[in-house]
Amino acid sequence: MPKIVDHDQRRHRLAEAVWSLTLRDGLEGVTLRKVAVEAGVSMGQVQHYYATREQLVRDALDRAVQALNARIDAAIRATDSASAETTLRECLRALLSRDPESLRLLQLSVAVVGRSISDPAMVSVLAPGSSELLEFTATLIAAARQERGTPPRGNGLIDADICWSLITSLGVDVAVGQRSPDDALTVLDYHLDNLLG
Amino acid sequence: MPKIVDHDQRRHRLAEAVWSLTLRDGLEGVTLRKVAVEAGVSMGQVQHYYATREQLVRDALDRAVQALNARIDAAIRATDSASAETTLRECLRALLSRDPESLRLLQLSVAVVGRSISDPAMVSVLAPGSSELLEFTATLIAAARQERGTPPRGNGLIDADICWSLITSLGVDVAVGQRSPDDALTVLDYHLDNLLG
DNA sequence: ATTTTTGCAATGCAGTTGCATTGTAATAGA
DNA sequence: TCTATTACAATGCAACTGCATTGCAAAAAT
Structure with missing residues (x-):
């Protein structure tokens, strides 16, 4: 069987083109x-x-959201040996990264949200409601409070x-300029200081 | 001069049609x-x-955001004589109203946000960053804390x-289903209880 | 009663769209 | 070497798009 090419690479190039066009x-x-x-290819x-x-559009947007989630995961893994509070801060900050590529992905995710109001199938692309991430974050919060000597409180x-909802909203604000x-980081830090006592 | 009609009424009918089509x-x-x-009219x-x-689209979306803001204002005015905490709760809850028309307007606002990533002119349509509303809310928070006998804290x-960012995010989640x-109200109440001590 | 301005209605048109179809160069397996 | 399959490339087409143009009925002003 002939002429084997890397399908995923081709699709990625096309997705990149869709990203640029979507933002423009x-x-x-x-x-x-x-x-x-x-993309510099033929139709x-x-x-x-x-x-x-x-x-085409669905796969391109799917890849954008996946890439953004991957960056969050990477941020978590990058601070693996640090204190719980550091890990918590860094993984929330990942969404507000000043890296231009992260900003692009964030903006594309906002586009997905906008589209999802008329295309319910798009909602499945969004993963912020993943319960694993919430439970992991709750664990981090509890550990960080313990590090600070703050007693447990309320519902972790x-x-x-609330943490993820807050940075989501801040992320949208940043994405639309x-x-x-x-400013977003200031607000996030303020909230975490209150949260961790 | 002949045949005077209500221009604003006509535009409103067209805007309603744009709303329905946008959501569908x-x-x-x-x-x-x-x-x-x-709209049941000719092209x-x-x-x-x-x-x-x-x-056409810009005016229709503009009207949607304006209508939603009007509902928030109405919610504030409706609890004029109540306690600061009640006013605070109700005006934040306004965005999460279970009224179907409010949900429609909320969804349309999400569509505006989605569009604003490629159309910067759309950003001006969004008003959540209005400093007057933030100052007013800060005043309410301070008053509500005083009502509860909680001492002042941090930056009002x-x-x-944070309150508006949080309900914005919750509102988006509700809008996309x-x-x-x-659930959104539960989260909001939890946050307010922590905030007001 | 006539004119003139307003508020549409109807149609036309060039441009663009997604998608189908067809053709073809390249290469892996026989 | 032959052949079958893959990976495109090129073109065609019907449907639809926004917008321009034209026509015309109703009514206020004269």
Whole structure:
């Protein structure tokens, strides 16, 4: 069997093109022809890897959210041996990274949220409600409070929920340019200081 | 001069049609012809009131955000004589109203956010960053803490900022159907109880 | 009663869209 | 070497798009 190419690499290139077009022209500005030009390939190649435009867009946005989640996981693993409080801070800060690529992914995730109001299938792409992450965060919060000598309080899962909801909202503000990353970090630190006593 | 009609009423009808189409088909599914059909008017009438499709969509989304803000204001005014804590709770709860029309407006606002990542002009439509509202909320928080006999603490403006960021995030979750209104209210109440001591 | 301005309605049109179809170069297996 | 399969490339097409244009009925102003 002939001419074996790396399918995943091709799809990734196309997804990158979709990302750029989405950020520049919006999701409705993503057309097969523009994607082909942006990726520097023929339109035939786009069709070869995706049967329909909808599948193309969905896979591209899916990859964006996955990539952002991977960055959060990486942030967690990067502070593996540190204190619980450091790990907690860093993994929440991951969403507010000043790295331009993270900002891109964050903006794309916002686009996914916007689309999900009319396309329920898009909701499944979003993973912030994953209960494992919430439980892990709750564990971190409890450990960090213990490190500070603060007694346990209330419902740790809700505390974790609030943390992620807060940085999600701050992340959206940063993504649309309505809040500076520095300001967002200030708000996050303020909240964590209160939370950890 | 002849045949005077209520321009604002006509535009409102068209905006309603844009809303329905946006929630059903997404922003990219809003076409002049579909808006005309949905509103039960001719395409000529749509063109008569809006020079371009872009102006039509922008005005419709603008009206949605304005309507949602009006509901928040109404919630504040409705509890005018109540305690600060009640006013605070109710005005934050306004975003999470179980009223279907509020949910519609909330979903449309989410669509605006999604669009604003590729259309910076859309950001101006969003008003959550209005400093007056933040200051007012900070005042409410301080008053509510005093009612409870809790001493002042930290930065009231940031506390207010966190409150609005939190309900914004909860509101998005509710809008996309990833969280029930009841769950969102539970989280909000938990946060307020911690905040007010 | 006539005119003139307003508020549409209807149609036309060029451009763009997603997708189907067809053709073809390259290469792995026989 | 032959062949079958993969990976595209090129083109075609019907449907739809936003917008321009034109026509026309109703009513306020004269």
